């Protein structure tokens with residue numbers, strides 16, 4: 001029997017709810033992979049402090065994020081689901097990887113450029129700058145073969161691969177060079193108000209948060225920007241708004257995009273939005289019920305979390321020890 005591939009991915013606890021881009025681009029893949037891989041999934045709270053934050057809000061969002069991972073179908077018996085700050089090896093490996101990262105290559109990361117320009121010039125933290133190095137540490141610590149993510153993470157994963165190869169070349173074979181795993185179709189869910197940008201929690205008007213009030217969810221979908229044409233047809237270049245709604249409808253209804261087009265042939269954009277709202281609301285209802293159930297038993301939630309951290313450390317600690325040995329550090 002061949003060993004199962006190792007999978008790792010992470011999500012930031014930086015909103016009160018995950019949005020449909022997170023679920024369709026990443027979390028659905030995470031859940032599906034559980035039957036074919038040895039999976040490690042993290043709520044990456046160390047990443048969440050790279051921009052200004054409120055401690056009480058972060059605390060609550062970390063618990064809610066963890067509960068949402070369970071609500072989308074991650075199973076703590078099958079997968080290792082943990083909170084990043086509870087595994088100190090992440091920050092330790094990040095230091096090491098930071099010492100083999102060039103200033104030039106870190107400066108080329110486009111997410112840093114986008115986020116730091118939003119923070120205002122000079123206001124961005126060093127932590128925001130080194131964010132992708134911490135992400136590389138998350139992945140390399142677990143010898144992950146594959147990293148399931150949305151399209152926006154590709155560049156960060158390239159850096160992880162480069163750092164793994166560089167370390168291996170300089171200090172001997174240590175890390176697995178991870179592959180990016182991007183889902184077909186839903187890797188980039190677009191903003192409902194501006195379908196030329198990806199859906200993002202930083203642009204809440206066009207972002208559907210699954211734990212929001214159903215009325216808010218329905219309104220956002222029904223006021224989605226489409227185009228002046230009348231045809232319901234998938235064409236990402238010329239009709240990004242309509243194509244995005246078809247992608248969302250298809251993903252939440254388990255029908256292919258072609259089947260959705262056929263179902264709506266001859267109908268108007270109001271029908272497309274109505275059907276999309278219907279399937280998203282049905283999903284959101286069970287999603288929020290399950291999330292609330294997991295949050296209601298706080299002691300049990302914290303027990304599962306701690307158990308996840310213990311399982312994660314059992315893998316992370318020996319990897320860090322190997323790295324330290326390769327670097328020439330004297331054994332403690």
Ligand code: TYM
Nearest residue numbers: 009010011012021022025026135149150187188189198199
């Ligand atoms: P984060 O928290 O922004 O997003 C979590 C996951 O959701 C995906 N995603 C999307 N997919 C499709 N369409 C969208 N509009 C959309 N918006 C978000 C993201 O691609 C991601 O997969 N840097 C990471 C967190 C991280 C990580 C890691 C990921 C830290 N360490 C190690 C993988 C491996 C991030 O900010 O994701």
